[in-house]
Amino acid sequence: MVSLKDVAEKTGFSIRTVNRALKSDGYVAPATRERVLAAAERLGYRANLKARALRTGLSYEIGVVLGTMDELKIAKMTSFEQTLREAGFSVDVLFGLPGGDPTRGYQGTLETLLDRQPAAVALFPEHGMSLERMAMRLVQSGIPYVVFDPEAEYMDPGELHAVRIDRGHGVRLAVRHLFELGHRNIAYLGGVADRSRLDGYEAETRNLELEPIVLDTDAWEGEFESGWNGGELFLAADPRPDAVQVFSDVTAMGLLAFLHEQGLRVPEDVAVVGFDDRQIASVCWPALTTVAMPNHEVGVAAAEILLAKITGEPAPAAGWSRTVATRLKVRDST
């Protein structure tokens, strides 16, 4: 690797002058500048980022801790990464389990990440991850952090700096959409332990003075199975729903498969709305109307929070968290 020293020797100037010319800080004679730039270009000089970081104590790396990647996280990560890159930062992703130091779990992954002295850290909640503990560790280390879309139990905006997603909002839009299509027996199919979507469903049915029909799938583990098995609950419900808001797109796939097997038509016999707007939603049959998370916005918001923290801006009046709305994507299943 060619260093400042090499360029200095080539041009006859001192390291300091070369450095000044390259970073254009301080006074440099135009002619000098010219020669230095030309030499650097010719030699292929590139600043050693590690040396710079060592000296300045400033890192331009943002760490991300997550368990497994999936389509939904990618969508958020993409705009997150892009926003940060445009601000001169690079993003390092560290996967947690099952690698790393399994005995220490995600906390160990975080320690590994901290060894790299990141400028900030973003966390994707994962089953078995103790967000408070990780956040505490980061605060204690003086490293800015943000959490992507934490579970409802962390909804108190005060305790955890996060970008939250208002799932209920999109579900309300969906219920209203179904109502406007003429449906009056609108069911919710999903677990009742997770209130995030259910709250929206209940609020909007109340608002529209409809009788809520909750088809509880908490008995089943997998999302697809919940949809498939939930089909039986649907058949047994009285009155039989003419529309269903489903917990997720994958669960909706299970329900669709069940309905197809039963010879029921979608949306003629029953309208179905999913949640997540995964790729499957647009390529399944019929193409699924679904509630979409504003993934791009989420990523940008998370990046902005970190950038503001890094530059030492004071916390906004509303705190370091932000909540974004969901929206409805109408396709052929309603």
Added chain:
Amino acid sequence: MVSLKDVAEKTGFSIRTVNRALKSDGYVAPATRERVLAAAERLGYRANLKARALRTGLSYEIGVVLGTMDELKIAKMTSFEQTLREAGFSVDVLFGLPGGDPTRGYQGTLETLLDRQPAAVALFPEHGMSLERMAMRLVQSGIPYVVFDPEAEYMDPGELHAVRIDRGHGVRLAVRHLFELGHRNIAYLGGVADRSRLDGYEAETRNLELEPIVLDTDAWEGEFESGWNGGELFLAADPRPDAVQVFSDVTAMGLLAFLHEQGLRVPEDVAVVGFDDRQIASVCWPALTTVAMPNHEVGVAAAEILLAKITGEPAPAAGWSRTVATRLKVRDST
């Protein structure tokens, strides 16, 4: 951050001794060792990786250049990352377009990555990416590299170090599977410009002495549209196929949607095989029989190639490339 110096002051030993004790290189008195370790633990000492890299010139970072993440790349990345992490390396992912330096495209992304002095680089081919040029740049910089699953045009194993995927192999398995189920009019639905799957299809139909039926979808852009529109080709084909190997799972979704609309049953009226084994394949209706890439194996192979190159092992007799087979996953659509 607490440094070697801090631990040295705390224990009264010199920096060098502390360093020796911590890295257990050279002779250190057991008692000394004990005390140093205890102090380091108590103070929360963590080695500064940037300083170490600066001094040794050795980096433990592996860079990855890609355009956009998707489900299939994730699957490969996961085992890639895990294998490398277990060997003590961390993986940095840099997304190319549309961020970075747009005027320079992926080449610019690579330069940005090189600024971080990675120990090795992995490339995910992308439309508009010049693999030869990037590989040349890396070779010139003396940085080991590997390419994930390059296009067929780079199939000469000599010119590009890569993990290649034998798509034709899985297609042959699929055709044979369909044959064994009694199908005799087995079609291939997809573009003819891409030979990777088609070669396998033609080889196996020849082998089984079947008449090949190629439904060319090169006229359409999107994968889903190709499947949907390809349905017309299917209807018009004479003889009408009783089984179809489709280019991809998404294209198969398009075909399935078309068949459903036509009231044709799968697999009773026509059997359908996809390619890729995406999530959709297991949750669509009917669950799709498909050809799966050995993503885990691909990731591990790529990691192993890089690790071997980094440790200076001589190139294997077969060269630095490796080719892995595909396999068939039978579900309900056949």
Added chain:
DNA sequence: TTGTAAGCGTTATCAA
């Protein structure tokens, strides 16, 4: 307008 010298935290050389 340019140069000298110190220092970031680590590793490596050499001597004690």
Added chain:
DNA sequence: TTGATAACGCTTACAA
């Protein structure tokens, strides 16, 4: 068995 000391490549006071 341990300790000075230099060096990696960069930035930054401070001089000249």
